[in-house]
Amino acid sequence: MTSQTIANTPTPDQIRRAPKVLLHDHLDGGLRPGTVVDLARETGYSQLPETDPDKLALWFREAADSGSLERYLETFSHTVGVMQTREALVRVAAECAEDLAEDGVVYAEVRYAPEQHLEGGLTLEEVVEAVNEGFRLGERRARENGHRIRIGALLTAMRHAARALEIAELANRYRDLGVVGFDIAGAEAGYPPTRHLDAFEYLKRENNHFTIHAGEAFGLPSIWQALQWCGADRLGHGVRIIDDITVRDDGTVQLGRLASYVRDKRIPLEMCPSSNLQTGAASSYAEHPIGLLRRLHFRTTVNTDNRLMSHTSMSREFEQLVEAFGYTLDDMQWFTVNAMKSAFIPFDERLAMINDVIKPGYAELKSEWLFRQTPSTSGFSAEKG
Numbered sequence: 001m002t003s004q005t006i007a008n009t010p011t012p013d014q015i016r017r018a019p020k021v022l023l024h025d026h027l028d029g030g031l032r033p034g035t036v037v038d039l040a041r042e043t044g045y046s047q048l049p050e051t052d053p054d055k056l057a058l059w060f061r062e063a064a065d066s067g068s069l070e071r072y073l074e075t076f077s078h079t080v081g082v083m084q085t086r087e088a089l090v091r092v093a094a095e096c097a098e099d100l101a102e103d104g105v106v107y108a109e110v111r112y113a114p115e116q117h118l119e120g121g122l123t124l125e126e127v128v129e130a131v132n133e134g135f136r137l138g139e140r141r142a143r144e145n146g147h148r149i150r151i152g153a154l155l156t157a158m159r160h161a162a163r164a165l166e167i168a169e170l171a172n173r174y175r176d177l178g179v180v181g182f183d184i185a186g187a188e189a190g191y192p193p194t195r196h197l198d199a200f201e202y203l204k205r206e207n208n209h210f211t212i213h214a215g216e217a218f219g220l221p222s223i224w225q226a227l228q229w230c231g232a233d234r235l236g237h238g239v240r241i242i243d244d245i246t247v248r249d250d251g252t253v254q255l256g257r258l259a260s261y262v263r264d265k266r267i268p269l270e271m272c273p274s275s276n277l278q279t280g281a282a283s284s285y286a287e288h289p290i291g292l293l294r295r296l297h298f299r300t301t302v303n304t305d306n307r308l309m310s311h312t313s314m315s316r317e318f319e320q321l322v323e324a325f326g327y328t329l330d331d332m333q334w335f336t337v338n339a340m341k342s343a344f345i346p347f348d349e350r351l352a353m354i355n356d357v358i359k360p361g362y363a364e365l366k367s368e369w370l371f372r373q374t375p376s377t378s379g380f381s382a383e384k385g
């Protein structure tokens with residue numbers, strides 16, 4: 001192995017320091033375990049399965065490791081349960097920004113469903129404003145600790161419910177005020193994206209942006225509807241696009257019409273490997289479709305989905321991929337630039353992030369091997385006599 005290849009395989013420390021961009025992260029899936037315990041005590045939530053933070057962290061991870069999206073989603077009743085006051089939302093959002101910044105994330109779009117945070121009497125607007133306040137606070141605290149991060153919120157509507165148009169209107173109202181787009185989430189089977197067509201058509205008329213969870217627990221029809229009926233800008237997960245790709249014994253690859261469309265139109269895929277392992281959408285990191293999709297130059301991105309339930313971070317997702325596929329800093333940069341190109345903030349800002357933050361960050365890391373320590377020779381001649 002030459003020093004160049006050694007230098008190109010990122011160490012865990014380099015992975016953490018590398019600038020990263022996160023497009024798919026749920027606010028209610030990323031709480032610190034200790035915060036869940038604190039908030040339950042403060043808000044009188046009595047349903048927690050464990051009150052010791054370490055045990056609770058383990059409980060979330062194991063309960064989410066069920067092989068089914070529906071059972072995975074049941075664990076959110078506890079995080080959503082403690083996020084029903086303004087103070088709780090500010091704290092969770094601030095800590096989210098701080099944790100992501102600490103992990104080397106420079107830009108993130110974090111999503112949550114405002115309709116799930118009304119049980120304590122907050123209005124939809126108050127929920128959005130509390131979360132925005134928390135993100136701004138977390139960005140400031142991160143800066144004080146030497147990290148720069150920018151966060152945009154995505155407002156999610158739950159696909160089993162019937163408030164999508166209302167939430168889309170909310171997203172539009174808070175556009176340019178911290179909310180950068182819209183999403184639908186929740187159980188996929190039985191709740192096709194077209195159920196919420198009115199919301200998507202409204203957003204298109206408003207020239208607004210949205211992503212749709214599709215092709216995670218349900219296959220190609222869900223992806224097809226999300227793109228061709230609803231007009232999604234990006235796909236949340238989208239892993240099942242692999243069902244429209246044939247790899248022949250001789251290694252040649254054939255794309256079906258839908259997979260071709262996704263690749264040709266550069267539709268961003270928000271891939272979340274660890275989450276997919278837990279919900280049964282993939283069986284191992286090494287077999288995760290991200291390997292093939294990256295090779296075929298789909299616009300693939302790497303994401304966390306739910307850091308608490310998957311006990312993960314952006315760095316951990318990349319560590320797993322480096323181990324499974326031998327990815328280098330160049331691969332990491334490729335995924336990161338893909339993600340930044342696919343963000344919902346204005347083009348000039350995305351370009352500046354790529355040119356002024358991401359590329360210089362990777363150039364710095366890639367140059368480190370040039371300054372490695374030459375072994376000391378002091379005492380060398382004396383030893384030789």
Ligand SMILES: O=c1[nH]cnc2c1ncn2[C@H]1C[C@H](O)[C@@H](CO)O1
Nearest residue numbers: 026028076111112113156185186213
């Ligand atoms: O991976 C997911 N697929 C579908 N829905 C999800 C996923 N992760 C989280 N959610 C749901 C549960 C949350 O309460 C909601 C809003 O963040 O989104």
Ligand SMILES: [Zn+2]
Nearest residue numbers: 185213236305
């Ligand atoms: Zn998700």
